Amino acid sequence: MNSYEKDKANLITRLKRIEGQTRGLQRMIEEDKYCIDILTQVSSVLAATKKVGLIILDDHIKGCVRDAVIRDNGEAYIQELIGVLERFIK
Amino acid sequence: MNSYEKDKANLITRLKRIEGQTRGLQRMIEEDKYCIDILTQVSSVLAATKKVGLIILDDHIKGCVRDAVIRDNGEAYIQELIGVLERFIK
């Protein structure tokens, strides 16, 4: 079971767009496009990828973490969540 | 002319890997993989994308910006560079 069931289609659509953007970036580099235009696109990929992360974090907390708290106080799940937050906030 | 000529192959390789990771993320979601494993992969994509940004920033400063400073004091290029740094540091 996953916590992001209701967001699956939304997440796939977002990831397909990010995949397309990274392919677009390869093309821009092959075609010698201007650095600043490439960097602007890179910052778009970062923002879009963070948004995907936030959606999954949201679902995970509302789903897996909440269920674990109700089931057994959730110690392990909360510890794991903190670990992943440290990867995003550094 | 671009400033990242010498890093083109390196950048394409990195972007192909990021593209593969975003495809991997779609598959993980379709296969209902565990949220934390997905989030860990999302944070990898972020780190890899920032690295691509840093390489291009490096080349851009050493190339376009430096050339512009020598040519005409570089006012416009430096302004544009600051604009893009604001997108990365926020």
Place this chain on the structure above:
Amino acid sequence: MNSYEKDKANLITRLKRIEGQTRGLQRMIEEDKYCIDILTQVSSVLAATKKVGLIILDDHIKGCVRDAVIRDNGEAYIQELIGVLERFIK
């Protein structure tokens, strides 16, 4: 009641150090210190401040959020948590 009771002394110590660093930064600027040395110190303040945020996030999830989930499913607290994560991950 707060969730960070056990970390209060630790957090105050960290914040006092950050306060000292920001005072140090003012002195560096008044004394015309080299930009890169100042920027390195600024990046230290950022890292130290994020660490404070992570400690409070950790305590908040283990305390307030967990309590709320057990009490009433925690809908409001989780929503509020997501809101604050969006401020840190952008």
Place this chain on the structure above:
Amino acid sequence: MNSYEKDKANLITRLKRIEGQTRGLQRMIEEDKYCIDILTQVSSVLAATKKVGLIILDDHIKGCVRDAVIRDNGEAYIQELIGVLERFIK
């Protein structure tokens, strides 16, 4: 010589405000304020500190780095700048 001469007063004012915010954070913790209110303030300190970093980066590039490029091609200054950007973009 520094590159941020014209922004000195502005930077000191901003840093004094950040110093005040970090003192405010200590008070909030001593007074057991709500975690989310503290975290919101922490995210303000982060944003304000990044802004200080961006102002100095801007001045540094327009000043020290540009001067170095005109003087001797700026190799060392650009390398050092990239190093500090890596600290901010990670």
